Amino acid sequence: MISTIYIEEEIASHPRTLAILERFPETTKIMCERYGEIFNRKSQNFRLQKKQPALILARKHKSLVLPTPIQYGIGAEHNYYFSHMLNCLYDCRYCFLQGMFQSAHYILFVNYEDFIEDMNSTLNKHNNEPVHFFSGYDCDSLALDPVTDFTNEFLPFFERNPQALLELRTKSTQIRSLLKREPIKNCVIAFSFTPDKIAQALEHKAPDVNKRLQAILDLQEAGWQVGLRFDPLIYTKGFANEYSELFDRIFTKINPELTHSVSLGTFRLPKDYFRKLEKLYPDEKLFASPLTEENNSISYPVEIRDDMLGFCKDIITKHIPSEKFFPCY
Amino acid sequence: MIHIFCALPCEAQPIIQNFKLTELKQFDLFRIYQSKDKEIDLTITGIGKLNAASAVSYHHASLNTKASDIWLNIGVAGHADISIGEARLVNKITEEQTKSCWYPQIIFKAPCDSIALITLDKPSDDYQDALFDMEASGFYQMAIRLGTAELIHSLKIISDNAEQATSTVNADSVKKMMAKHVITIKNILDSLKPITLEIDSIISEPKEYKEFLERWHFTQSERVQLSRLLQQWNLRLPNDEITKHVIENTTGKSVLNVLREKINASEFVIHD
Ligand code: SF4
Numbered sequence: 001m002i003s004t005i006y007i008e009e010e011i012a013s014h015p016r017t018l019a020i021l022e023r024f025p026e027t028t029k030i031m032c033e034r035y036g037e038i039f040n041r042k043s044q045n046f047r048l049q050k051k052q053p054a055l056i057l058a059r060k061h062k063s064l065v066l067p068t069p070i071q072y073g074i075g076a077e078h079n080y081y082f083s084h085m086l087n088c089l090y091d092c093r094y095c096f097l098q099g100m101f102q103s104a105h106y107i108l109f110v111n112y113e114d115f116i117e118d119m120n121s122t123l124n125k126h127n128n129e130p131v132h133f134f135s136g137y138d139c140d141s142l143a144l145d146p147v148t149d150f151t152n153e154f155l156p157f158f159e160r161n162p163q164a165l166l167e168l169r170t171k172s173t174q175i176r177s178l179l180k181r182e183p184i185k186n187c188v189i190a191f192s193f194t195p196d197k198i199a200q201a202l203e204h205k206a207p208d209v210n211k212r213l214q215a216i217l218d219l220q221e222a223g224w225q226v227g228l229r230f231d232p233l234i235y236t237k238g239f240a241n242e243y244s245e246l247f248d249r250i251f252t253k254i255n256p257e258l259t260h261s262v263s264l265g266t267f268r269l270p271k272d273y274f275r276k277l278e279k280l281y282p283d284e285k286l287f288a289s290p291l292t293e294e295n296n297s298i299s300y301p302v303e304i305r306d307d308m309l310g311f312c313k314d315i316i317t318k319h320i321p322s323e324k325f326f327p328c329y
Numbered sequence: 330m331i332h333i334f335c336a337l338p339c340e341a342q343p344i345i346q347n348f349k350l351t352e353l354k355q356f357d358l359f360r361i362y363q364s365k366d367k368e369i370d371l372t373i374t375g376i377g378k379l380n381a382a383s384a385v386s387y388h389h390a391s392l393n394t395k396a397s398d399i400w401l402n403i404g405v406a407g408h409a410d411i412s413i414g415e416a417r418l419v420n421k422i423t424e425e426q427t428k429s430c431w432y433p434q435i436i437f438k439a440p441c442d443s444i445a446l447i448t449l450d451k452p453s454d455d456y457q458d459a460l461f462d463m464e465a466s467g468f469y470q471m472a473i474r475l476g477t478a479e480l481i482h483s484l485k486i487i488s489d490n491a492e493q494a495t496s497t498v499n500a501d502s503v504k505k506m507m508a509k510h511v512i513t514i515k516n517i518l519d520s521l522k523p524i525t526l527e528i529d530s531i532i533s534e535p536k537e538y539k540e541f542l543e544r545w546h547f548t549q550s551e552r553v554q555l556s557r558l559l560q561q562w563n564l565r566l567p568n569d570e571i572t573k574h575v576i577e578n579t580t581g582k583s584v585l586n587v588l589r590e591k592i593n594a595s596e597f598v599i600h601d
Contacts, residue, residue: 004420004435006432028420028443030420030432030445031421031445032421032430032432033430037430037432038432041478043473043474043476043477044478044479045478045479045528047531048436048477048479048524048527048528049434049436049479051436052436052437197600198599200600201599201600201601202599234599235597235599236597236598236599236600237596237597237598278557279531280531281531282531282560283530283564284564285564285565285599286599288560288561288564288565288592288597289597289599290593
């Protein structure tokens with residue numbers, strides 16, 4: 001799967017680097033000074049690299065834990081996100097990472113200890129008030145978990161700090177390490193969904209809807225809390241049928257007690273990212289959707305947006321109490 | 330198109346012969362050779378990174394290269410302990426003098442291993458665990474301004490190592506080594522060609538674009554809109570012949586309006 005690993009000199013002898021390299025004895029290893037020498041260079045093509053992404057092992061020096069955009073949240077006043085990885089194993093056509101980064105290589109920041117220290121100071125700053133930490137903003141939280149050991153390394157911090165909550169945003173079924181642990185109340189594994197046909201058309205390489213749903217059932221069975229993320233909602237003729245079928249399938253199976261939150265938001269992208277994606281994938285139908293430009297952002301026109309959000313909200317709030325529902329407009 | 334750069338005539342000769350390239354006499358600053366179908370060309374750069382950079386630049390100006398072209402620097406190099414005659418692709422180029430680095434992106438199944446390379450200003454027998462050459466950094470830093478990192482590569486054949494130093498290398502031995510690796514070069518080109526085609530498909534304008542520009546006048550910003558609308562039309566109304574809807578229009582602006590209205594009025598289904 002991974003045939004090349006770039007390694008920053010600074011973390012070449014970090015225990016996590018050594019452990020990962022041991023897993024890939026056959027790969028080509030290339031030393032570099034800073035990951036930006038590879039990752040941020042112009043004159044490379046995200047779409048082409050996505051065919052064979054390399055892994056870059058690096059140190060994150062600053063901005064390890066950052067405040068989320070204002071509308072982002074599932075019930076707490078203090079919300080932060082962090083990215084131990086950049087880029088994703090999957091290839092969703094609507095993913096903003098394709099617009100944000102020059103390169104499709106996966107970066108893994110191996111200095112987890114610095115992330116945890118930063119989370120600790122963030123908690124201290126808020127004097128024991130609840131703080132939510134979101135993972136999976138710049139990557140899929142679990143897709144590479146067997147390689148990164150992310151959950152095993154981060155969850156003990158949350159076990160020790162019940163006032164902190166961790167959201168692991170994912171489409172992955174890599175839940176083995178979670179199932180091996182005792183569940184904790186302050187971790188939400190949040191799965192994102194689109195209806196089958198839309199997922200098939202747009203969420204390349206990601207596990208299908210049934211597999212994700214099965215992962216939810218397995219996690220709930222083991223006592224973990226899950227979240228449902230219908231974001232982005234994708235417009236197509238007949239979206240109402242497709243989404244109501246999806247909601248039906250999910251809500252009739254999951255355990256509402258262990259469903260922490262449901263959020264939804266329609267497809268939207270910053271204009272610059274959208275234009276880049278449109279150029280990378282000129283044959284992609286998603287970018288020929290009925291869309292409009294507003295405040296440097298590309299999204300569906302307000303009538304479509306309202307229609308989709310209203311429709312979905314009506315169904316979702318029949319299944320879960322409104323305090324668990326978080327629309328993200 | 331494929332652009333090959335060799336420092337020395339003896340490195341180039343087996344390639345010229347194999348691909349049946351003939352010299353383009355109109356260019357006199359560097360010797361440039363080309364195949365009959367104009368798909369492959371080769372420039373002899375002379376020794377050193379500055380010559381290599383100038384040759385790439387001259388080649389580009391002379392032959393009008395495209396963003397989807399393949400750029401290959403091929404030549405001999407030294408290494409501490411890799412056997413003489415073996416081939417290596419380069420995965421990192423360090424310019425000894427400036428310490429600048431570049432990382433060619435090998436996204437295909439390569440016919441040989443890849444390794445780091447250091448570009449020196451002078452020949453050296455002080456071998457390391459990296460290839461030594463004198464051109465790759467000059468070649469790469471100029472080529473990367475013209476193409477994309479996935480299509481710009483350096484292939485080196487080991488000519489000397491700690492056991493057999495440069496003094497044993499001569500034009501004849503180089504020719505023989507290069508001739509043996511024509512097959513390696515062909516393998517690399519076969520892997521790179523589909524990538525070129527993919528880039529071509531990404532950057533090409535919709536099929537009706539040229540015809541529309543000939544028929545109507547569009548300002549620069551209208552051309553961008555036209556390209557986008559034609560693309561959307563082909564995705565949303567693939568079976569609806571476009572020209573009949575706009576033929577009566579007299580201005581580019583009104584053509585754009587018609588396209589926009591028709592597209593907006595069409596139903597949108599994202600999947601088949
Ligand atoms: S799973 Fe998430 S991060 Fe990965 S490609 Fe899809 S949208 Fe992007």
